[in-house]
């Protein structure tokens with residue numbers, strides 16, 4: 001294999017972690033991992049499997065995060081037992097990155113904020129939205145609990161080198177249109193298995209203009225197209241975000257201009273409207289102008305997709321001085337305690353509460369139909385989360401419409417699915 | 424290893440919330456998970472599934488969350504094998520890792536109906552429809568994955584590797 005073989009950034013990161021000059025698409029390789037995570041749903045199984053390996057210690061107690069975020073604050077006795085098991089394992093192993101309620105946030109908002117996942121890293125997590133960290137230029141991918149048990153023990157894991165699909169976005173975004181609309185539009189275009197077993201690389205002038213929060217939203221939903229990872233090149237925005245947070249050195253990798261892609265898809269982003277994904281697939285997208293009058297019962301603004309500062313800010317701009325529709329319950333959930341505190345300090349908390357919304361402490365809660373806003377039969381919810389599968393947020397006959405924070409907030413006021421222009 | 428079982432047939436994009444809804448994820452008890460397997464798309468499944476039955480499904484089976492509870496629930500419900508046109512990536516890994524046999528074979532999926540009986544030779548990847556007499560060949564596993572399957576899953580595979588390294 002020649003050293004000058006052009007590679008994508010996914011290939012370069014994986015090659016570096018396999019101790020190789022280069023790797024080829026389709027190869028099965030054994031890679032070193034920089035960071036491993038699990039949550040209150042997936043960690044209990046990972047811990048049980050870890051115990052079967054006959055290893056005394058985790059590979060590195062500073063490179064593992066255990067995040068109690070899904071059913072927290074514990075919704076019932078069983079959830080409390082799961083978190084207890086995780087907490088005891090964290091203490092027994094001396095795992096540094098374990099947070100109690102009051103400090104914890106939603107894993108994929110918390111870890112980048114804390115500077116624990118960095119450019120050029122290989123990150124594996126027992127959570128499918130681990131791909132979120134592609135926003136900072138990491139190769140990050142979700143796995144199951146057994147994989148994570150092995151990664152916690154060995155600091156290594158097997159992977160297949162994925163082909164990459166390159167997306168090039170050009171053009172200026174319309175008012176209120178953001179990362180969520182770009183990614184929903186893209187998933188609508190290629191389908192929920194459009195990037196199965198592949199990596200998605202998001203590039204182009206529109207992406208260069210997009211905020212870090214917008215990039216996190218896009219990388220987060222790469223899995224909704226079946227992708228293994230969703231990657232962004234490191235630029236000045238990434239550097240600015242990472243510089244004030246990084247807790248260790250890191251390396252950035254860039255795709256070679258001649259790198260081979262499985263597919264290159266060009267998108268004129270200036271034509272993209274606000275998007276809504278109808279039940280029951282994230283690919284079932286429509287531009288807002290083609291959405292009929294659909295009355296709703298609930299709005300959720302939060303999650304690892306859209307629970308960051310700019311998401312809350314966008315929602316607050318719309319809710320300021322307005323009231324949530326009398327028939328609607330609006331639930332706002334900041335992704336982390338830092339975001340929550342800022343929302344209090346900068347007056348967003350007051351805007352939400354005065355509008356008649358609920359402001360919750362960080363939790364996954366309603367996103368997976370856990371607690372804090374579970375839907376009854378026949379109820380409809382506009383949600384900034386990432387999945388609208390049958391029964392995802394509650395009863396099998398409930399419906400979830402996915403959208404960005406602008407549509408969610410506007411819909412909360414209107415009482416039906418709509419955008420800020422309809423207010 | 425040969426399997427013979429009755430077919431449960433499902434469509435494309437069966438997600439992990441359909442296989443095991445999140446409201447049951449406050450436990451990792453295999454028996455409890457199995458009792459709610461497929462509940463939201465097929466309430467009869469958990470009641471009527473028999474040991475040795477086979478799930479046959481379309482594209483992207485097991486998409487959605489990384490919950491290993493999904494293949495665990497299927498395996499604990501007695502299903503001997505899942506055959507799909509394609510599998511979602513994380514589900515594929517999870518199934519191999521916990522020792523739930525899975526095969527990718529679009530032709531077999533298209534030619535199989537619910538309630539028919541299939542005979543599957545896992546080692547050779549051969550699927551035979553006993554109702555129609557048709558025979559299909561699934562995509563073979565790479566050697567490395569076969570080694571994990573042979574060991575009975577990733578944990579046992581890794582444990583053996585660790586033991587070898589120590590001795």
Ligand code: SF4
Pocket residue numbers: 070106107108127129303304305363364367368385386
């Ligand atoms: S917010 Fe939703 S999608 Fe994100 S980690 Fe939590 S449950 Fe999963």
